[in-house]
Amino acid sequence: MKRLSALLLAAGGAAAAHAAPPHYDVVAKFDPEGKLDADVTITLSEGEAEKAFLLSDRFALGPMDLPPGVTMTAEPATSPVPALNKYMFRFAAPTAEPVRLRFRYAGPINTEHDSNNKPLRPEGYELFIDHMWFPVGADIQTRFTVDATIDGLAPDLVVVAQGDVARTPTGVRIHRDFLDIDLPMVAMRGLQRAEAHGVEFYSRDLSTQLSGWYVKHAEGAARYFEGFFGPLPRKVRMAQVWRPGSMGYARTAYTVVSEGGRNTPGITEFNPGRYVAHEVAHAWWMLAGPLTDDFWLVESAAEYMAMRYAEAKLDPGEREKWLAAKRVAAASAGPVMGHGRPTGVQLYQKGPLLLADLETRIGRPAMDRLMVAMAKEPVHTTAIFLDHLTAIAGADAARDFDKALHT
Ligand SMILES: [Zn+2]
Structure with missing residues (x-):
């Protein structure tokens, strides 16, 4: 009896500490002429004092019926992309009951702030978080589950999205029971589908060399990384647009790659593989x-x-070239940490170089143990990484790596 009640206590404690994550119910109508009509209900189960969402200001928000005890203020916002509205909700009395916030809005699908990825093109749709087409948690890291019913998609559009995807005659239903910060979707004419271990690949032409390499190395990388980190949690759906x-x-479990600038005549296997x-x-x-x-x-x-994959499976000689190029770019990059989100050069050149240098210092077996331990963590912070590094290679290595990140 004692043991049972102890177990129940532990289970109760765990449930209280992990309320259900936010859930989005999305009902949207896509007009081929380029207009979006949306009705999004966000269910918040975790009691918080306030929560803010960002939505592109190209959408006109209809009046909201706020639940009792909830107030909202709105203001323009320009971060992390321009032309946003920020909706801030305050919850007077946090209760155990879930709070539902219902956004109804309409406006153009396309935006000039699209990271050079037009959401609506002649071949169909490519939508993701940069387009700010659904209410995005203002911290840009609010992860949620989603049920979406999207209407207004022509029958010849092939939909690639996360989770369970069921095409209807005029649209698609998406049920995603796992968490993500985004609601990404590709819906394009002429996509063909190929499958391999760890990947479901979509391209308008599966016979090109580039498509072949993407499938081959998606599978190869999945198998290689599984050797470190254990089974790929979910098959990756990959659309080549x-x-x-x-x-x-x-x-x-979702990736978009582009032919643009990559499907060139002189292309070699190394770059698409890496x-x-x-x-x-x-x-x-x-x-x-x-x-x-x-x-x-x-x-x-x-x-x-x-x-590491490229070195092991593509060309061991590339490692030195890769490091030399990164060293040149990193020389004037400035510190990776200490100023919020690192820049592109810091993220893609200097950071990887620091990891390669760390591997040289502590040795590959220790480096592998470090990456495996870190990959198992449910949340990734530098402090957690440094804790693992300290445990595996000692306090000096951790202190010097932390210093390198800030130099
Ligand atoms: Zn990346």
């Missing part, structure tokens, strides 16, 4: 706040692991 910009991005390995590495390296100092644990760690 065609737009001028070469930007790619990874979310939980690139797709970087995106697959994010399956384990995506748990640090995107607006914080700690974001190097997302991008620098993924880049370092991609280099």
